[in-house]
Amino acid sequence: MTESLESLRQKIDALDETLQELLNQRAALAHQVAEVKLATDPNPVFYRPEREAQVLRRVKERNQGPLDGETMARFFREIMSACLALEQRMKVAFLGPEGTFTQQAALKHFGHAVETVPLGAIDEVFREVESGAANYGVVPVENSTEGVVNHTLDTFMTSELKICGEVELRIHHHLLAGEHTQRDKVTRVYSHQQTLAQCRQWLDAHMPGVERIAVSSNAEAARRLKDEWNALAIAGEMAEELYGLQAVQRNIEDRPDNTTRFLIIGKQDTPASGNDKTSLMVSGKNRPGLLFEVLAPFRDQGINLTRLESRPSRTANWSYVFFVDCEGHKEDGKLETVLETLENAGNSIKLLGSYPKAVL
Numbered sequence: 001m002t003e004s005l006e007s008l009r010q011k012i013d014a015l016d017e018t019l020q021e022l023l024n025q026r027a028a029l030a031h032q033v034a035e036v037k038l039a040t041d042p043n044p045v046f047y048r049p050e051r052e053a054q055v056l057r058r059v060k061e062r063n064q065g066p067l068d069g070e071t072m073a074r075f076f077r078e079i080m081s082a083c084l085a086l087e088q089r090m091k092v093a094f095l096g097p098e099g100t101f102t103q104q105a106a107l108k109h110f111g112h113a114v115e116t117v118p119l120g121a122i123d124e125v126f127r128e129v130e131s132g133a134a135n136y137g138v139v140p141v142e143n144s145t146e147g148v149v150n151h152t153l154d155t156f157m158t159s160e161l162k163i164c165g166e167v168e169l170r171i172h173h174h175l176l177a178g179e180h181t182q183r184d185k186v187t188r189v190y191s192h193q194q195t196l197a198q199c200r201q202w203l204d205a206h207m208p209g210v211e212r213i214a215v216s217s218n219a220e221a222a223r224r225l226k227d228e229w230n231a232l233a234i235a236g237e238m239a240e241e242l243y244g245l246q247a248v249q250r251n252i253e254d255r256p257d258n259t260t261r262f263l264i265i266g267k268q269d270t271p272a273s274g275n276d277k278t279s280l281m282v283s284g285k286n287r288p289g290l291l292f293e294v295l296a297p298f299r300d301q302g303i304n305l306t307r308l309e310s311r312p313s314r315t316a317n318w319s320y321v322f323f324v325d326c327e328g329h330k331e332d333g334k335l336e337t338v339l340e341t342l343e344n345a346g347n348s349i350k351l352l353g354s355y356p357k358a359v360l
């Protein structure tokens, strides 16, 4: 005979009680960790990306179901977020306004027990962290359909901040209407320029005569619908909810695997987590074979590159800086050898940071 509903619920109640006790025991331990950090370090660092990545990876590895590993890792993400908030409440600056994908990325990475602070531009996010007004910042760096976010790369040229993490977010764009929108009279559609580009084919096919107007963010596009009757916006779910809009058509991005990668910036160096990436900038005097010489040491050491971009150096015309992302931590012997080789060849190198590969 199957067990009665009442008996099953009693078991759930008992387990919930145990879970709650265990969560509070864990929180009390995190509190003790904070005391140790305060007692042993004059400038204690509470947020430890390498430790968080290890905890989340282990959660996924040991998971036996029936809940899947991703779901379980998201629970633990929130548990650690709440534990960290007991040690220190984090302020995380992001490219705003409220409701952007960058805010969604910040919450995915840090969990919901942080305060997120919207800022108007990428360099403002950098400045907020540099000044200490925010503990960390989150900025977009590349999209799988539209490529690199140049402004973020350029800002690293002059900033001393370090990359201490990365987040990837699957991006879904929805065509949205406001409460005053007269759907049969639409003449324009608002969105961020990158979003319009990511939905270009859909717009060509379904809204050929409608003017596309690029605005500063998807959330700004959503906000504008409040005062307009003949416009639609393209934005994500967070903006849709925040501004109380209705979806006309969901998931209009041209590529179903459309993903954006974001970076976490801060002031700290991150120790190795066991599965890391390193980002660096290399610049050298323009000469035949420069790029080849920059890449050869990585090949010689068998280090996998995950991204390569070149940007104008902004110091002289037609001179370039290479942005390299590779696997491994800067304190791994092999990567140390690469850095030495590049420096000995007269190139200048700026290490932007080693950080755990995205887990969630």
Ligand SMILES: O=C(O)C(=O)C[C@]1(C(=O)O)C=C[C@@H](O)C=C1
Binding pocket: 030, 033, 034, 046, 047, 048, 049, 051, 052, 055, 079, 080, 081, 083, 084, 087
């Ligand atoms: O291990 C630490 O250093 C902690 O502060 C504990 C803890 C956790 O809850 O597990 C909390 C915050 C850190 O970012 C990493 C881990």
